[in-house]
Amino acid sequence: MNDSRTRILDAAEALFAETGYEATSTARIALAADVPKGLVFHYFPQKMDVLLTLIDERTEIEEPCEEPLPPDPAGALRRLAARLPLRASPSMRRILFREADTHRTARDRLTALNRELVRRARRTLELTLPGARGDAARLEIAAATFATVLLYQENLFHLTGDRIDPDALADLLTQALT
Template sequence: MPMDSSTTAGAADRGAANARTRILDAAEALFADRGYEASSTARIAGRAQVPKGLVFHYFPQKIDVLVTLVDERTFVEELREQPVEAVPGDPAGTLSRLARRLPLHASPAMRRILFREADTHRSVRERLGRLNGEVFLRARRALELALPGARGDQARLEVAAATFTAVLIYQENLSSLTGQHVDPDAVADLIARALGA
């Protein structure tokens, strides 16, 4: 029984999507393992098991592969209008809960790519900047809610939120590079004590 043209077109579309996905999968693995600069398009094509020309068909320049990975495979969840979870009088517990809900949705490989390539690629740096801004916003709001009497001391709350954000973001980078782990609960407790709670 001959296939009609819509069946053939559907199979071609699935094959094209599959090839594009394989290229991105290969690039994600290589960039995470070797870095962007050390991963040639030929190596990406070889790992994806596609002709090198097909990589350029979907991604005219190698940087387009990285930008697409960042755009399609990382997501920073933005805080909605409702307040963050906070327990009045318990800033350490509030920050600890916040640390468990880092608003970055990305595979471990994509997290390595983000931190490795942030210094040299604008789109990666922008995504990390959004993550930093979002964590800071959540930490500051959480501290304001956990310490309602301290709202008049915005400067101290901002420094505390920035410190907590820096540790969380640094921890993401540190653990992916070295396996070393900074306990966010201990950091939350330290910040709470510094705020006099």
């Protein structure tokens, strides 16, 4: 990959995470990347193209792991929490959450991540709590709660430095289902 293009994306990632997309000018990106402003437009005709490229190239929803599940439902959810399927730097996670309200691409990536996390949590609970399969509504609520808390945790940590204990969350949800 072109060194200048990479420096532009690195600079944009740092600046968008720090001050947001709207507050970051292409001139600031060029200055931080140590490239002429015209080179930013050579690679990215509009500033929006920088954001779209960052999201497309630097965030990815990982494929599920095909390892056998731990036998207990809480352990299986703990493992899922430890392997949150979003591959992205902390800066890119901040960008996704910050820009989701105003930029469709960021919102679409977070929506896809939420759906995948809910799907994996529901499947994990179905496989580890066979008796609960008949209660699809409760499984869906537990899976959605699990996904919401894990995704919200990213914002919480950024804002306050606090983390929600995913082990306690897994225990709470599985106790509620059993």
